[in-house]
Amino acid sequence: MAQETLRLVCLPVSAHDGRLPRQYTLEGQGAKKDISPPLEWYGVLGGTRSLALVVQDIDADERVPWMHWVVANKSPEEKGLSEGFSGAGGNANTGGEGGLQEGVNDLKQPGWRGPVPDCHGHHIQFRLYALGDVLSLGNKASAPV
Numbered sequence: 001m002a003q004e005t006l007r008l009v010c011l012p013v014s015a016h017d018g019r020l021p022r023q024y025t026l027e028g029q030g031a032k033k034d035i036s037p038p039l040e041w042y043g044v045l046g047g048t049r050s051l052a053l054v055v056q057d058i059d060a061d062e063r064v065p066w067m068h069w070v071v072a073n074k075s076p077e078e079k080g081l082s083e084g085f086s087g088a089g090g091n092a093n094t095g096g097e098g099g100l101q102e103g104v105n106d107l108k109q110p111g112w113r114g115p116v117p118d119c120h121g122h123h124i125q126f127r128l129y130a131l132g133d134v135l136s137l138g139n140k141a142s143a144p145v
Contacts, residue, residue, distance in 0.1 A: 070103025
């Protein structure tokens with residue numbers, strides 16, 4: 001029997017021909033601005049102890065890649081992140097040893113920060129990692145450079 005492959009899906013991006021809709025960027029409007037997109041995943045392998053998510057712009061001008069979001073220690077039993085999961089006063093940062101944690105992005109802020117308006121045509125890459133352990137990242141986790 002073939003084993004399912006770990007698969008990450010962002011339905012709003014799929015519905016917009018591979019582009020991140022405006023509300024998830026810094027050019028959105030009001031409450032529909034710079035909110036983290038909803039994500040779903042499938043095919044998490046048995047034995048996975050935690051999941052880590054890295055979202056980056058692989059065409060950024062200032063620094064390549066430009067880190068938009070880092071999430072560590074997501075439970076493998078959960079099947080996604082809801083829209084707006086990040087932010088709202090750090091509601092996702094439970095921190096502590098082995099707890100769910102949002103890392104620091106390249107704006108030196110924790111949580112999701114969407115691309116700026118001049119990023120049209122840039123590729124925003126979403127990567128999900130199935131880990132065999134729970135990470136101990138300290139207070140200001142970030143993705144490796």
